[in-house]
Amino acid sequence: MRSRLWFWKYPLSFLLLLLIVAAFTFVYSLTEMAGAPYQRTDPPENAVVETPDPGDSPDDPEDDPEDIPEDNPEDEPEDDPEPVFIEQGFISIELDEREIHQGYLLLVNHDHTYTIPNDLDLVRITEATTTNFRVQPDTSRLLRSIIEPLDEMMGDFRRVIGDRTVAIRSAYRNYDSQRSIFNSWVSQVGRQEALMWAALPGHSEHHTGLAFDFGILSSNGTLTTFTGTGNTSWFRRNSYKYGFILRYQQSKTRITQTANEPWHFRYVGLPHSALIHQKNWCLEEFIENIRDYTYEEPLEFEYDGVIYGVYFAEGTSIRIPINTEFNVSGNNIDGFIVTVTWQETEPDIAPEV
Numbered sequence: 001m002r003s004r005l006w007f008w009k010y011p012l013s014f015l016l017l018l019l020i021v022a023a024f025t026f027v028y029s030l031t032e033m034a035g036a037p038y039q040r041t042d043p044p045e046n047a048v049v050e051t052p053d054p055g056d057s058p059d060d061p062e063d064d065p066e067d068i069p070e071d072n073p074e075d076e077p078e079d080d081p082e083p084v085f086i087e088q089g090f091i092s093i094e095l096d097e098r099e100i101h102q103g104y105l106l107l108v109n110h111d112h113t114y115t116i117p118n119d120l121d122l123v124r125i126t127e128a129t130t131t132n133f134r135v136q137p138d139t140s141r142l143l144r145s146i147i148e149p150l151d152e153m154m155g156d157f158r159r160v161i162g163d164r165t166v167a168i169r170s171a172y173r174n175y176d177s178q179r180s181i182f183n184s185w186v187s188q189v190g191r192q193e194a195l196m197w198a199a200l201p202g203h204s205e206h207h208t209g210l211a212f213d214f215g216i217l218s219s220n221g222t223l224t225t226f227t228g229t230g231n232t233s234w235f236r237r238n239s240y241k242y243g244f245i246l247r248y249q250q251s252k253t254r255i256t257q258t259a260n261e262p263w264h265f266r267y268v269g270l271p272h273s274a275l276i277h278q279k280n281w282c283l284e285e286f287i288e289n290i291r292d293y294t295y296e297e298p299l300e301f302e303y304d305g306v307i308y309g310v311y312f313a314e315g316t317s318i319r320i321p322i323n324t325e326f327n328v329s330g331n332n333i334d335g336f337i338v339t340v341t342w343q344e345t346e347p348d349i350a351p352e353v
């Protein structure tokens with residue numbers, strides 16, 4: 001009796017089990033279809049996410065039958081037609097043409113003019129710095145955002161070298177002050193020679209608020225020429241650590257078309273100052289050489305334990321690898337220099353003592 005009952009019960013429970021399995025399989029496959037098979041990262045606010053060409057839409061099966069997801073349930077996520085930007089691994093950002101003339105990597109020289117914007121954020125150096133170095137005249141101004149690295153550099157120089165004679169003698173200049181400087185050179189050495197020592201109005205780095213000239217404070221309170229020798233050679237060797245470069249060197253006069261000026265420093269920011277230092281480039285060479293690198297094949301280099309990729313984007317449309325930290329600067333000519341932070345290398349772990 002007991003065994004017969006079991007005999008009848010068995011196929012019933014088997015059928016029930018089959019039904020449950022079938023139901024689970026059905027629900028699971030629905031979940032798979034509805035669920036997101038890829039991860040999407042929200043692009044930055046002004047990012048333009050690439051959308052697939054309407055011609056390749058899955059709504060047009062005749063167009064490209066292989067792209068129909070329903071027919072290829074085992075497709076890898078990158079075959080999904082929707083997230084084209086994931087497949088390429090880049091987001092596209094559209095910038096304003098005016099931004100080509102903004103940033104820390106602007107090339108301003110005899111060939112490339114600079115229009116001083118009305119809203120240049122300048123600040124009086126003496127009011128903004130904490131290191132007590134001389135600025136003459138004390139109304140001299142620089143871009144607010146470069147005051148902190150300048151202050152840090154001046155503080156370190158004084159601490160390490162113990163020299164308190166280095167002063168800033170010229171910083172931001174408007175067109176009028178550049179014009180009078182240029183004209184004064186012309187009256188002394190003639191126009192041809194003057195062009196090697198001073199830029200025409202509109203062509204000076206001093207218009208950007210990113211450049212300044214050092215002088216040496218003499219015992220009678222006047223300023224003398226900063227030669228970059230002795231104690232002050234420290235700036236040539238170390239300024240890149242703070243984002244500054246020695247802009248006009250003797251070895252580059254043919255490229256810069258400017259005489260050797262050991263006193264003129266220019267802010268380009270890190271890590272670019274370190275790259276320029278590593279490569280022994282002047283700014284003209286940096287701007288030119290970076291044109292060989294693209295978002296697909298950037299120039300890779302390491303500074304201070306971090307690996308960077310730098311590349312050029314002509315025009316106003318730039319591409320950035322997704323999920324990557326980046327910064328952008330115009331080159332003041334025809335496009336943008338993009339810098340991405342690839343990865344931080346393993347920090348040196350100091351042994352515990």
Ligand SMILES: [Zn+2]
Nearest residue numbers: 211212213264
């Ligand atoms: Zn200068």
